[in-house]
Amino acid sequence: MLVDSKALSPTFVDVDWICRHRWKAGDREIDRPARIPALWIVLSGAVQITIGGHRWLVKGGQVCWSVSGHRDIAVIEDAEWLSVGLRITGLPRVSGVLAKIEPVCWVPSADELVLIQGWVTQAFSIVSSRLPKFHMSGLSERYTRECLSKLDVGTSLVVNGLGSALLGAAIPRISRHLPLLPEWLEETIKQIEESPCMPVTEWAKNAGYSVSQFRHLFQTHLDISPRRYKQECMFRRACYLLETTDLPLSSISGELNFDSMASFCRFFNQLSGSTPTHFRESAYPPY
Numbered sequence: 001m002l003v004d005s006k007a008l009s010p011t012f013v014d015v016d017w018i019c020r021h022r023w024k025a026g027d028r029e030i031d032r033p034a035r036i037p038a039l040w041i042v043l044s045g046a047v048q049i050t051i052g053g054h055r056w057l058v059k060g061g062q063v064c065w066s067v068s069g070h071r072d073i074a075v076i077e078d079a080e081w082l083s084v085g086l087r088i089t090g091l092p093r094v095s096g097v098l099a100k101i102e103p104v105c106w107v108p109s110a111d112e113l114v115l116i117q118g119w120v121t122q123a124f125s126i127v128s129s130r131l132p133k134f135h136m137s138g139l140s141e142r143y144t145r146e147c148l149s150k151l152d153v154g155t156s157l158v159v160n161g162l163g164s165a166l167l168g169a170a171i172p173r174i175s176r177h178l179p180l181l182p183e184w185l186e187e188t189i190k191q192i193e194e195s196p197c198m199p200v201t202e203w204a205k206n207a208g209y210s211v212s213q214f215r216h217l218f219q220t221h222l223d224i225s226p227r228r229y230k231q232e233c234m235f236r237r238a239c240y241l242l243e244t245t246d247l248p249l250s251s252i253s254g255e256l257n258f259d260s261m262a263s264f265c266r267f268f269n270q271l272s273g274s275t276p277t278h279f280r281e282s283a284y285p286p287y
Contacts (some may be wrong), residue, residue: 015163016085019142023075036085040064045079056103065174080189082120104174123162188262200226204243233270242280
């Protein structure tokens with residue numbers, strides 16, 4: 001499944017956590033289950049990842065797209081690697097299944113390796129220089145989502161921008177491993193993107209399913225509920241209008257079928273942690 005560039009926009013990538021690992025041969029850890037996919041770049045040594053009885057060996061100079069679930073991580077040779085958790089929205093054809101595929105490991109070209117290593121290293125350096133060490137053990141130095149939320153807006157944009165660049169570098173490698181979506185779901189996604197305010201009942205009717213069947217199948221394929229995906233589409237539409245137009249908030253809330261501007265502001269704050277006004281001002285700071 002190759003991803004069309006049109007399917008990538010608008011896409012939001014938030015760095016959910018970032019970590020530097022320096023482990024000795026023989027070190028081992030079983031991760032708790034995680035729903036956020038992660039990009040690893042092994043700088044030196046060799047790391048073995050075991051998921052569901054299947055093993056992958058990742059060596060220095062290799063990149064790995066790691067997945068959710070219980071991961072048994074064991075170091076075969078003294079190793080150093082960086083990992084970044086990426087929370088992805090706005091990529092409907094693949095975002096739900098990105099966390100479900102088996103790990104994808106590859107040896108990048110020399111130029112690709114320089115870029116990926118540079119982006120991850122830069123993101124980690126920015127975070128570590130601005131925040132106190134939130135979680136550190138003999139194995140890893142980790143900055144969690146709670147910690148990253150304390151970054152100022154400008155720094156957060158830079159870090160998440162680097163996360164977007166990492167996803168862009170990984171997509172050509174991992175997209176071929178993604179399953180095809182059924183035709184009715186592809187058509188439904190187009191409808192949702194074009195008319196995010198349409199009720200779920202209408203999408204189910206157009207797809208030829210009962211509402212309960214539709215919700216179950218949608219969740220199964222994309223790992224997100226229709227209601228949540230509708231909210232994300234409305235949020236992206238709101239962000240687009242705030243960034244690219246001078247429409248007053250009352251007009252934007254009306255276009256998105258909110259009962260009032262107050263309900264729109266509450267919705268926006270719930271999804272972003274920011275007010276629409278602050279978001280617009282951050283996008284276009286005064287000179």
